[in-house]
Amino acid sequence: MTTDSNTPQNYILYRTRALGWQAVGYVIVAMQLTAEQATGAPAGFAYTLDTAGAYPDGSLYRVPATAYALSGAATATAGTALTLDLTPDNYGPKTETLVTLSDGGAGGTFSSGTVTFGAGIKTPQAVTYTPKAAGTVTISATNNGGLTDPASLEIVVNAAAAAAAT
Known part of the structure; x- marks a missing residue:
């Protein structure tokens, strides 16, 4: 019919x-x-x-998600991990969606460079990011499911404290 x-x-x-x-x-x-x-x-x-x-x-x-948010601390210390949260705006996308994270080549490391939002699931996803050196790092996220990507997150990274002499 x-x-x-x-x-x-x-x-x-x-x-x-x-x-x-x-x-x-x-x-x-x-x-x-x-x-x-x-x-x-x-x-x-x-x-x-x-x-x-x-x-x-x-x-x-x-209600299916149409976008997601990226949040985390605005400041960090080189070599120390911080948590980044990715949260769908509603009940997840209509289909499983892969989100890829980038630090724009700043050399830091993610606990996982990708996260997956399950179809219809409103569960925030968390990853850690460890910045390599002092400076400003811009974290961005893109997805393969048609969701609106969030604004990039700028993190001011302070130099690690020097080890005390013995």
């Missing part, structure tokens, strides 16, 4: 911004609409196709 834009199908209207006790993904209403009717949702809401009718009114739709 094929459908066209005039064939009513199951859609849901859900929140894209939390309001009070209604979280992002809260289903306001499930309804039958044509594709043309399921456009122009008010600000803070979105329509999505729910062919299986899996999301009744009041349920929680697991």
Whole structure:
């Protein structure tokens, strides 16, 4: 069976911004609409196709991620590891997505140069980064799943303290 834009199908209207006790993904209403009717949702809401009718009114739709954040300390010491966190903005991407980290050739080391966001999973991922030398290092992240990449993270790296003479 094929459908066209005039064939009513199951859609849901859900929140894209939390309001009070209604979280992002809260289903306001499930309804039958044509594709043309399921456009122009008010600000803070979105329509999505729910062919299986899996999301009744009041349920929680697991909104797929469209972006992710990169965070960590703004300062570090050469030779000392710091933790970097990568966090999807919603329930992970629609498909498993590989994120690759870079320090722009500064020579530092990552505990893992890549992290994986599981499909539909809202789990932050952490890696450690050990800067090699004093200076400013720019950490960037790119992905293979179509998510919007975060802004680069600049870290000011201080020289390691000199060992005390005995």
